[in-house]
Amino acid sequence: MGTKESPSLLTELIYFSIKDVGRAIDMKKLESPALYARLSGKKLGSPLPIRKDTPTSLALPQPVWFAFEEVEAEGLGKVYPSAKVYNDGAVTILLRGKGYFKLDELGPLSHSPLIKSQNYSYTFEDFANRLFGRLLDAIGDAIIDGIERSNLQEEHYLAYCFLEYPEPPGAFVQNYRHIFASLLIGEPDSTLLHETQIQAALARPFSYRSDDLAIFDMDHCIIFDAQHDYEDILLIIEHANYRLLELRALDRLLDLRLDEAERDLTVYGIEKNKKRKGKTRLRGKTPQRKFARIQALRFEALFILENLENSSKIIGDYFLGQIYSRLCEIFNTEGWSRSVERRLDVLSSVYDMVKTDSAERRTLVLEIVFIIVCIVLPLIQIWQALILK
Incomplete structure (x- = not known):
């Protein structure tokens, strides 16, 4: 079964790499200005963006947030890396970049060496690991009961956030359901998916407004929001x-x-x-x-x-x-x-x-x-x- 030729859309790719580095982290040791200089970054605030129906009393772990220097990436222009360090031993590396892509071009991006740094090309995962090593070298003294790097546990997640779409997101997803299902599942060839897998992947959409939509899977999600109002979803x-x-x-x-x-x-x-x-x-x-x-x-x-x-x-x-x-x-x-x-x-x-x-x-x-x-x-x-x- 074939699919329609997909349009080119403004899309933000957001890659999460989360690792458990030890039993806890001494957050006071992360306040040193020398640490930020060593990372060539700066400390960011960590406000909690919330949806209109979410109580202001919502409390989630508050990390120390570092911003790294931006890098170039093919098709994405600038990629903005950052790191979040939590007091109970977890570290998140975030990579964010925007670009115009056709839907059928998005699937291979996460495994392609797009990011250019110091005359080398990196995939999202490779570059996140490089930043993680840099961060770990800088904050090693603050880690309590650290874990050897070879034994670290990690989770990865990729969000495809669409900022432009030619029709309401629900109808748009149905018109290109094979492609969106393959993005969620991580299947490179959307034409190979059986209808039952497509239905299962697209079965539980979430919308807050009439013009936004989000669907989630194990390692990927798709988010439609022309107002760029999805920071709270990313936090969750x-x-x-x-x-x-x-x-x-x-x-x-x-x-x-x-x-x-x-x-x-x-x-x-x-x-x-x-x-x-x-x-x-x-x-x-x-x-x-x-x-x-x-x-x-x-x-x-x-x-x-x-x-x-x-x-x-x-x-x-x-x-x-x-x-x-x-x-x-x-x-x-x-x-x-x-x-x-x-x-x-x-x-x-x-x-x-x-x-x-x-x-x-x-x-x-x-x-x-x-x-x-x-x-x-x-x-x-x-x-x-x-x-x-």
């Missing part, structure tokens, strides 16, 4: 990705802890249906210390899960809340939350069992000592006295 997109990243990073950490617990138990033979050999120690650290570490991790996880839940409550049933709920549905944050809670319960049960077993052994030892001191030794003394007589 970032926030949803940011929460998903936290859950994924926590889930991965718990996986590592479960593997460690399995090794601990296997090495010392604490398994069901095995003969007791009296070896109930954990490797390296005492059960109490490992249990304390798991408890600390549990508290941190509970705070993250509570923040996730509170975000949904704060945003509520307003327009932004509906978008946030849709993104959470797409990202399956509820499933990630259940996975984290299940792993926390298993870990707590394992180490609680070992801790209890260790405590029982200590009690047994104390009982034996008590018997020796209070019963056996007196009997020996009486026996010795009788012999001496």
